Amino acid sequence: MDLIRFNSPYVVGPEFDYMREAAADGHLSGDGQFTKRCHKMLEQKVGVDKALLTTSCTHALEMSALLLDLQPGDEVIVPSFTFVSTINAFVLFGAKPVFADIREDTLNIDERTLESLITPRTRAVVVVHYAGVGCEMDAIMDIARRHNIVVIEDNAHGLFATYKGRNLGTFGVMATQSFHETKNIQCGEGGALLINDTNFIERAEIIREKGTNRSRFFRGQVDKYTWVDVGSSYLPSELNAAFLCAQLEASDDIQAMRQRVWHYYSQNLQDWAADNEVRMPIVPPYCEQSYHMFYLLLPTLEHRTAFIDHLSDHKIKAVFHYLPLNASQKGQEMGGEPGQCPVTERVSDQLVRLPFYNTLDATTQDRIIECIQQFKVS
Numbered sequence: 001m002d003l004i005r006f007n008s009p010y011v012v013g014p015e016f017d018y019m020r021e022a023a024a025d026g027h028l029s030g031d032g033q034f035t036k037r038c039h040k041m042l043e044q045k046v047g048v049d050k051a052l053l054t055t056s057c058t059h060a061l062e063m064s065a066l067l068l069d070l071q072p073g074d075e076v077i078v079p080s081f082t083f084v085s086t087i088n089a090f091v092l093f094g095a096k097p098v099f100a101d102i103r104e105d106t107l108n109i110d111e112r113t114l115e116s117l118i119t120p121r122t123r124a125v126v127v128v129h130y131a132g133v134g135c136e137m138d139a140i141m142d143i144a145r146r147h148n149i150v151v152i153e154d155n156a157h158g159l160f161a162t163y164k165g166r167n168l169g170t171f172g173v174m175a176t177q178s179f180h181e182t183k184n185i186q187c188g189e190g191g192a193l194l195i196n197d198t199n200f201i202e203r204a205e206i207i208r209e210k211g212t213n214r215s216r217f218f219r220g221q222v223d224k225y226t227w228v229d230v231g232s233s234y235l236p237s238e239l240n241a242a243f244l245c246a247q248l249e250a251s252d253d254i255q256a257m258r259q260r261v262w263h264y265y266s267q268n269l270q271d272w273a274a275d276n277e278v279r280m281p282i283v284p285p286y287c288e289q290s291y292h293m294f295y296l297l298l299p300t301l302e303h304r305t306a307f308i309d310h311l312s313d314h315k316i317k318a319v320f321h322y323l324p325l326n327a328s329q330k331g332q333e334m335g336g337e338p339g340q341c342p343v344t345e346r347v348s349d350q351l352v353r354l355p356f357y358n359t360l361d362a363t364t365q366d367r368i369i370e371c372i373q374q375f376k377v378s
Contacts, residue, residue, distance in 0.1 A: 004368060006317040009181040009188070010358040012250040018242035030235025031218075034242040041248045042192060045160065046167050048175070050195040052208055053241060054234045057156045057178035057191035061089035061126075063234060064152050064174045064193065066207050067200050068123060070095045077117050077125040079109040080326040080341040081348065086126055086154045087325060095123070097334050099326040101341040105282040107351075108135040110343070114143050124150040127172070132290025133283050134163030137171045152176070155194075159185060160255060161290035168290075173197040179244055184254055184292055184358075187244035190236050207231040257358045258291035264362065265294045265354060268369045276377040279350075294354045295321070301349035303377055308352060314371045319353050 022034055035053050042051035054060045070076075072094035078087045080099040087097045098117050103110045107130045114125065125144060127135045144151045151171060156178035158168040169175035174197070179190035193208075195201055205215040211231030216222050247254070266280065273280050279297035283289050298304040304320065311318045324344045326336030338345070355368060 001315050004316045004355050004364060005357075006319055006353070006355050007182050008357040008359060009186055010247075010254065012246045012254075014246040014249070015243045018246050019239050022238045022242040025238075028238050030237060030241070031215075032238040032241065034238055034245045035236070037245050038192075038241050038248055041245075042177075042194065045248070045251065046169050046194060048170060048194040048196055049198050050201045050204070052193045052195070052204060052234075053236050053244070054191040054193055054208070055236045055240075056085075056189055057154070057176050057180070058085040058089060059232075059234045060176035060191045060193040061085055061152075061154065062092065062232070063204060063207050064176065065090045065093045065095070066230060067174065067204060068150060070123060073121060074123040075119060075121045076123060077114065078325070079126075079128050079130075079344070080324045080331075080336070081107060081130070081322050081344040082128045082154065082325065083156075083322060084325065084328075086128055090124070090126070091334065096121070097325070097331070097336070098122070099331065099336050099341055100125075101343050102130075102347065103136075104343055106130065106133050106135070106284065106287075107347060108133065109140075111136045111139040111143070114140065115147075118143075118147050118149065122147065122149050124152055126152045126154055128154045128156075129158035129161065129168050131281060131295065132158040132161045132168075132292035133281075134158065134161060134168050134287045137163050137166075141171055156180075156183065156191075157292040158290050159183070160251060162288040164286045169194050170196055174200065179247075184258055184290060185244070185247045185251055187236075187240045187247065190240050190244055203229065208234040254358055255291060258356075261356060261358075261360050261365065262289075262291045262294055264365055265369070269296075269372060272373045276375075278377065292356075294356050295351050296354065297347065297350040298352060299350070299377055304350055304352055307375055310375050311368075311371060316368055316371055317355060320348075321351050321353055322348060324348050 039051045070093045076090040076095045077098045153172040153175035155169045155175045175194040177192040211229045214225040217225035325331045326340045327338040
């Protein structure tokens with residue numbers, strides 16, 4: 001019996017042809033023809049003023065932190081239930097994290113507690129659209145406007161998803177994307193910064209180009225380029241962009257494949273979940289999700305551990321997800337404490353992610369579902 005992997009990176013078809021084309025062009029560093037094609041597709045498909053490819057979503061988050069000119073002691077509100085990059089990018093430049101708990105239903109930041117976390121030092125709130133289901137952006141944007149704080153969207157899970165008919169990634173002044181191999185659209189390692197406030201565009205180009213005005217030079221706006229600001233090397237190679245270009249071109253097909261996988265799990269696990277007090281994902285009717293993952297919430301940590309072991313015994317790889325940042329070693333050093341985010345801490349013990357990838361066929365998925373149905377919560 002073959003192992004069913006948790007993830008299997010998908011190759012559309014033209015990726016390697018495009019990479020060979022990039023090599024033949026003699027331009028393998030960043031911002032070649034394939035990078036430009038990716039920028040244009042993201043801008044048009046998502047509906048943002050500017051897209052800039054980066055080497056990772058982490059680096060896109062770092063760019064957003066630099067663009068905010070954070071000072072030591074400035075506070076950034078972040079959900080405790082997220083990957084460490086979401087806050088690390090801001091802590092790196094002196095910010096203090098303020099950990100927010102999540103909603104019981106979508107597992108997104110609980111906007112009802114957001115206002116109580118705001119202080120005179122609050123500069124930004126970073127929202128994470130968990131599993132590609134939109135946060136409550138109407139309420140969040142209203143709070144941010146009233147308190148004059150910036151919203152950054154960590155949209156690593158949510159490319160092409162919508163909230164009330166509007167694309168995720170278009171609400172905050174900036175949003176970040178991930179093209180890691182575990183994401184719907186991938187190039188192994190990669191990311192993008194999406195900019196919705198045109199005031200940030202020119203400086204974002206400078207920061208991304210090691211603090212130089214190189215982009216203006218290539219547009220003929222200056223006769224030479226030089227060091228003008230802080231920055232780093234955030235450009236992916238043209239080989240990564242060529243791979244990504246093929247994936248973005250096939251995004252509609254990829255999303256359709258993932259939608260089928262998600263709904264097949266949902267339809268076939270409903271009765272088992274109800275019988276075993278296991279909670280399925282909740283997607284509000286006004287949200288169109290990205291079909292990034294399928295998770296289950298087991299009643300307790302002990303049940304979750306037994307469930308993962310059960311699948312593993314049948315050569316099926318399932319995984320848990322984030323540990324609470326507020327209770328982590330570094331989180332506590334930065335002012336967090338255990339018990340601060342009770343929903344996060346409970347969900348972290350309960351959640352398990354099932355195998356999910358574009359080419360997960362019905363026969364393989366049936367094997368996973370049959371194995372799950374054999375597991376009983378006692």
